[in-house]
């Protein structure tokens with residue numbers, strides 16, 4: 277890793293494909309209690325896998341700082357953030373809904389999860405990295421302006437999108453959310469705006485939490501047309517996802533022509549996930565990642581940051597994160613599956 | 621549930637001397653298809669619908685016409701204490717768009733429209749609240765229903781709604797229990813239902 281750093285640090289351009297990892301092990305300290313699916317082991321399993329595949333050594337590891345309060349309150353109600361901090365410090369067991377478990381260290385972990393996204397977007401914007409992945413917890417995409425929902429304490433990806441707009445003056449940021457649940461929080465935070473294009477592909481809301489994300493939710497007012505929801509019936513797999521990407525999602529993103537692509541990468545649409553009923557294989561996740569990466573290369577110089585949302589079957593989660601990263605790390609035109617074979 | 625739980629209240633009303641043209645504009649603006657007509661004391665004397673106004677337009681002399689000349693007098697009404705079953709059956713049978721709700725003095729206190737029926741349905745299904753759905757096949761209601769409800773009773777705080785399907789049209793007395801749960805993770809409750817020997821529907825399987 278060090279050699280790579282030296283090689284590009286002196287030049288104007290990042291090396292062809294430096295992928296950064298925005299990870300902080302203090303995110304593991306967010307304890308959710310016995311039997312909770314959003315558990316510390318999720319990150320441990322990912323790290324183990326990345327070490328086993330040696331991807332860990334090829335990634336540029338970013339130092340993480342807790343997100344500044346002003347970055348958080350740019351999308352969240354300050355009163356909610358105070359309430360979250362108080363709930364954690366007072367030793368409450370959850371906030372707003374039993375799903376959203378907290379412990380005394382959860383507030384710090386939430387700030388670091390958001391901070392990891394700030395570090396990842398900064399690294400890509402300044403050219404230190406070509407793209408980045410932030411395996412964080414607590415996850416973010418269900419968290420609303422003033423309310424925690426579905427394991428999510430702060431909306432990490434929304435904080436990152438707003439940071440890109442406020443700090444770097446970007447005018448078109450796209451968020452693609454392929455977590456199996458609808459990204460209700462992210463949608464609601466941006467649905468009245470045209471500068472953030474939000475796409476969510478998920479299991480149909482009649483079956484799955486939270487019950488929103490119908491196809492007719494397309495944005496509000498100035499944001500009309502800047503929200504795209506693709507609910508799929510339960511039992512959908514690679515073919516259905518591929519069709520949705522090819523017919524709707526990719527063309528819509530092409531038309532929006534983002535300056536930065538953010539991904540809410542939940543891996544709970546994987547076949548064995550206990551919270552949902554989809555059958556996406558690691559190949560399916562790799563394919564989606566490849567297409568999104570190609571789109572980022574075409575429209576925004578490759579600027580792409582992905583963050584972990586859900587994914588509750590540890591084996592699938594670790595495997596899918598690994599292939600997701602393999603695609604992000606691949607040189608353009610390279611087939612990561614072949615490259616991996618060659619490397620072995 | 622009673623009409624007072626599902627009606628829209630307060631409700632916009634109009635008066636017999638109002639011009640139809642003005643009422644037409646008001647209705648378009650508020651996106652309603654009918655208005656109760658009240659006297660100076662607020663007592664119901666009729667109802668004016670979009671259809672009444674349409675017919676009046678076609679008849680000519682529209683600019684000068686008032687509500688009184690086009691309204692339906694003595695409309696069928698509801699009381700807040702009427703049951704929703706009563707209101708729903710009337711709406712269906714008479715094909716009304718809406719019925720005014722009045723108190724003992726005939727004063728208008730609300731309106732119950734088809735739209736309010738849909739809101740009641742959405743509320744009964746628990747669609748306004750974030751949650752997950754679990755369907756349980758009840759093949760032998762005599763013992764399985766008790767098992768299902770006993771299991772669910774242990775998770776009362778998590779239950780948004782539970783509806784037992786109508787037996788009509790289904791063979792052998794089989795029913796489905798549709799449950800909406802206030803959680804992203806219905807796994808533990810699904811597991812307990814299965815452990816109780818119940819058939820939990822696996823979506824997409």
Ligand SMILES: [Zn+2]
Pocket residue numbers: 455456457542544585586587
């Ligand atoms: Zn999810």
